[in-house]
Amino acid sequence: MTDADPGLFGPSSVTWQLHGDPMMWVAGVRALYLQALHPLAVLGVMQNSDFREDAWGRLMRTAGFVGTITYGTTEAAEKAGARVRKIHRHLKVTDPATGRTHGVDEPELLLWVHCAEADSYLQVLRRSGYPLTARQADQYIGEHRHSARLVGLDPDDVPATTAEMDGYFARVRPQLAGTPEARDVDDFLRRPPVPPLLVPARALLWRHVAALAYQSLPPFAHELYGRTAPSPAAVDRRLRTTGALLRAVPARLRWRLPPGHIMNAMARLGPGSRPTPYTLKRQAAILDGPGRARRQQAERRGRQQGWRKPG
Template sequence: MGTFEIKNNKSSKIKNSESSGWKARLTETTVGLFSHAPDPLEETFQYPDDPGLFGPESITWKIMGDVSSFIGGIRALLIQAAHPEVAAGVANHSTYRDDPLGRLSRTASYVTATAFGAMPEVEKSIKMVSSAHRPVVGTSSRGEKYSAGNPEMAAWVHNALIDSFLVSYQNFGPFLLKNEEADSYVYEQTNLGNLMKASPLPENAASLSCWLSENPKVGSSKEGAEAVSFLKKPPLPFFTRIAYKILFNAAVVTMPIELREAIGVNPKKGSKTAGNFLTKVLRYALGSSPAWAAALDRSGTKRPNGIRFRNTSGVTR
């Protein structure tokens, strides 16, 4: 009997070691994708009790703290490609082809800083993005002028992000938000949209979805097609690419048909099931966003029960 217990304990230790091993590798690989830019919250603990733009009671922190935001980010980029002028601005003034991981990290830094940063970090991130967007002017392939400073173009980028993070959470998150919670999230995000000088800014989930899917500016373009082609097969390591493909297909299956048709993508059978499985694996391995935990710690708010974070108090990543 004693021998059996010793073997059983040894077996348990091996299983725990194997489990922690693959979790550590998955965490390292995932975090590595977003580590090509400085930590946007590296100074966040210099601002104690600062709730940031949204605060610990917001729906924003709940949505942005979940791994479903990975799908949301891909979906937002696909939707942005459905606006020919936005797609032209990205194609002609961005480094996504030459430095895809750098651009991914910088975009993630903006999202993280504005969602979870203290107000000085929010303002710094917005200032950096506004400065980078200032020279983004030109003419699209359909002959229309574009400017990243145009409120409608800024709104397309902003609203695509907000709708995508919400839809991805509703489809692949740990819980389904109530309608009023979804509307609260969209309304919260008008604060960020106003700081980015974006307009119009729908104030509830239904009007946001409608504004995107029925927008008269939606259309096909050479630049949009190039962006989608790149997003389908980005230069990633082999095993990362397998997981990415599942996330990509999950993003496509949640898009409105009008936007899918504009960029020429079609949902694949089983994409939602595969997306749900992978997000559960990622949630188990990664836990919730360390930026969310850092924001809670900075604001003096107790971390919620039942939600696991991989970072200890005082650590941002």
């Protein structure tokens, strides 16, 4: 087991622990809401797919990609990244306002999608009660430069801390808008088409997930969508309640659902690789102990090392 490939992140990373939490599903829907506010990014989705027919497929493919690069082997993660880059290389989006055609793999668009996802994962899980220190939150954002590299971004151009992420959103905010395409995404996420037999489930379960995802967006997003949300404190209470309910479901039961990335990783690396908040609590206690300054200096040196570019 000791020689098994831990993948790009490995059990010692914040990403490995965080991505095993069931609130990632709420976070994924929040990311869709946020991504749709970039006019060119949402046009890229609409012009290259039938969003209403394939929205579930898109969500599942994103979840599969995140699971593979988090818990898969290094080879599996690199192959997943290569597939994404190959697909994006052939897709274009036309801006109707200017008539200009863009590649969907332009760094500006890739960076927006990346930041909307990473911010959503971190914000939802922290606000729902997942225990993370400020240092671990920074580490999580920094770790996600691995996923940025996989989709074709230069990691040095990607936010590496929560402060840098906040700065990015402040800079990009004037470019965002609640376009008709964004409102289409909003309408779909609130009332996705389902077979008649599943309408009660949509009303009971999905409506709560979509509402919570929307409510957890930053205030500027609520303003752009033109829909109000409860106070941040009220949303935090709802997130914590939902998080507690979902975490009450035994993890091994949740993780056995296809495609089983976490169970496969545990089979490869052993039971000690099981994602659990306790691991991060223990790491925080150790890192706050003697030798903290020396470790932080070593980490800063490590961050200054170059990144391997994707082939």
